[in-house]
Amino acid sequence: MYMTPPVKRFSLAIFLLMSVGAIAASLDKPNVVIIYGDDVGLGDVGVYGSKLIPTPNIDQLAAEGLVFTDGHCSAATCTPSRFSMLTGILGFRYNARILGPNAPLIVPTDKLTLPKLFKKAGYHTAVIGKWHLGIGDGKTPVDWNGDVKPGPLEVGFDYSYLLPSTNDRVPCVFVENHRVVNLDPNDPLYVGNKYAEVNKPGSTQYPDGRKDRAAMTYYESTHGHNNSVINGIGRIGYMSGGKSALWNEETITDEFVTKAKAYIAENKDRPFFLYFSSQCIHVPRAPNKRFQGKTELGYRGDSMVEFDWAAGEIIQTLEDLGLAENTIVIFSSDNGPTYDDGYDDGTTVKTSTGESDRGHDASGIWRGGKYQIYEGGTRVPFIVCWPARIKPGTSDALVSQIDLLASFAELLNLDLADGEAVDSRSSLAAFLGTDSQGQTFIIEESFGQALRQGDWKYIAPAKPGWPPRRKPIPKTLYNLKDDPGETKNIIAEYPEKAASMEQLLQELIAADGVR
Numbered sequence: 001m002y003m004t005p006p007v008k009r010f011s012l013a014i015f016l017l018m019s020v021g022a023i024a025a026s027l028d029k030p031n032v033v034i035i036y037g038d039d040v041g042l043g044d045v046g047v048y049g050s051k052l053i054p055t056p057n058i059d060q061l062a063a064e065g066l067v068f069t070d071g072h073c074s075a076a077t078c079t080p081s082r083f084s085m086l087t088g089i090l091g092f093r094y095n096a097r098i099l100g101p102n103a104p105l106i107v108p109t110d111k112l113t114l115p116k117l118f119k120k121a122g123y124h125t126a127v128i129g130k131w132h133l134g135i136g137d138g139k140t141p142v143d144w145n146g147d148v149k150p151g152p153l154e155v156g157f158d159y160s161y162l163l164p165s166t167n168d169r170v171p172c173v174f175v176e177n178h179r180v181v182n183l184d185p186n187d188p189l190y191v192g193n194k195y196a197e198v199n200k201p202g203s204t205q206y207p208d209g210r211k212d213r214a215a216m217t218y219y220e221s222t223h224g225h226n227n228s229v230i231n232g233i234g235r236i237g238y239m240s241g242g243k244s245a246l247w248n249e250e251t252i253t254d255e256f257v258t259k260a261k262a263y264i265a266e267n268k269d270r271p272f273f274l275y276f277s278s279q280c281i282h283v284p285r286a287p288n289k290r291f292q293g294k295t296e297l298g299y300r301g302d303s304m305v306e307f308d309w310a311a312g313e314i315i316q317t318l319e320d321l322g323l324a325e326n327t328i329v330i331f332s333s334d335n336g337p338t339y340d341d342g343y344d345d346g347t348t349v350k351t352s353t354g355e356s357d358r359g360h361d362a363s364g365i366w367r368g369g370k371y372q373i374y375e376g377g378t379r380v381p382f383i384v385c386w387p388a389r390i391k392p393g394t395s396d397a398l399v400s401q402i403d404l405l406a407s408f409a410e411l412l413n414l415d416l417a418d419g420e421a422v423d424s425r426s427s428l429a430a431f432l433g434t435d436s437q438g439q440t441f442i443i444e445e446s447f448g449q450a451l452r453q454g455d456w457k458y459i460a461p462a463k464p465g466w467p468p469r470r471k472p473i474p475k476t477l478y479n480l481k482d483d484p485g486e487t488k489n490i491i492a493e494y495p496e497k498a499a500s501m502e503q504l505l506q507e508l509i510a511a512d513g514v515r
């Protein structure tokens with residue numbers, strides 16, 4: 001009988017030990033990809049009930065992952081929501097509000113962030129897509145023709161490829177690490193909130209939409225989205241120069257997908273964290289011709305199809321490189337949905353039976369959407385997929401993006417010091433599918449605060465949000481089990497419940513953090 005020679009047996013044993021070690025090590029450090037939508041509602045995704053927008057790639061991810069029905073972003077608008085996800089700090093503590101085109105960096109450079117946490121664990125980190133957390137130190141104006149900083153690289157990302165603000169704000173250029181991409185030094189770029197700030201002879205001048213409406217050739221826009229007109233679309237804020245650097249509206253997604261695929265391929269041999277932050281489906285929606293007409297809902301629906309394609313490309317890249325099994329893919333959105341947000345892009349809103357677009361209710365059964373303190377403002381699609389460790393299914397656990405930081409700290413065996421990510425608590429067990437409850441409370445933000453505890457929701461008096469015609473919101477108590485649509489304020493029937501929730505909410509607001 002043939003015997004394996006001792007030397008061979010020894011090396012085989014070493015090899016086996018090493019492979020087990022490698023698998024164990026990599027399970028400790030899965031890659032993490034956040035595929036993040038902009039203004040994507042829960043009802044925009046097939047697995048959550050969308051009938052009029054096909055999202056086969058996201059649905060496939062959902063079939064292989066854990067689908068959260070009570071998953072939240074931290075706030076009903078972009079800046080505070082992203083701020084909270086990346087810092088583990090509630091937005092109102094830093095006065096985080098929707099930022100203007102030239103706003104300074106709002107993320108403190110001396111605080112722990114999600115990418116810094118990953119770096120501590122030896123990851124490479126990147127953000128590709130929409131930023132909207134400001135750039136610059138707030139003391140000296142950002143030099144868009146030189147080093148554009150401080151920004152993502154100063155708060156923990158090793159690589160960044162950004163749409164710096166929003167796609168309805170200037171500047172309409174990409175910024176890679178510290179530099180504007182394709183900038184011609186002979187056409188310097190200036191960015192401002194007033195025309196006077198960018199009125200520089202020698203730089204390309206763009207039409208002012210307030211005086212030259214005919215310049216809006218892509219489609220027309222209203223209320224505030226009519227300052228500089230770039231690529232035939234009116235924007236918030238003014239820019240001059242940078243003509244060679246202008247993005248092409250209909251290929252922004254292609255550009256981000258190309259960068260993301262390259263990033264994943266370059267980092268396939270080490271753990272990485274990729275925050276893929278799509279501009280879809282924020283206004284001005286300009287889906288690529290490939291996607292135009294794919295839904296009956298105009299550019300809003302078509303942009304969602306484009307976003308689903310982008311998600312599919314990223315997931316396919318992970319599969320092709322053999323990384324899918326041990327990569328955590330999180331799919332979510334920065335705030336609830338909105339329909340026509342100031343651009344004439346074919347999105348029609350019907351309000352007689354609640355808000356919907358030709359029968360498509362982008363927040364599903366939940367009330368309201370973007371800018372609102374109701375559930376539709378923050379209850380967003382939230383899918384976590386990790387084939388190596390998470391069993392597919394559905395979870396009703398109460399989870400929030402603000403808790404990703406502490407959850408990953410637990411997963412990576414890193415301690416959070418006092419004063420770090422003060423509002424982030426681990427929901428790791430819920431994300432792994434072993435805890436069906438999630439957090440006992442979360443705070444929801446939108447021009448005010450609300451507290452969720454189980455099925456109870458208490459709203460502290462809040463401003464109406466946008467548009468301003470909405471009425472201020474008084475103290476309100478809902479029970480979402482009996483009344484998911486938040487239609488009956490039952491504060492008079494449950495005064496004690498309301499009082500205890502109000503007290504807890506005020507204590508949490510006044511405290512240094514909720515952890």
Ligand code: NG6
Pocket residue numbers: 038039077078079098132166168223224225236282283335341342
């Ligand atoms: C609002 C803009 C809206 C959008 C939003 C930010 C107006 C009238 N509306 O102020 O178009 O840009 O800010 O959206 O200016 S978010 O998703 O980035 O929070």
Ligand code: CA
Pocket residue numbers: 038039077078282334335
């Ligand atoms: Ca948004």
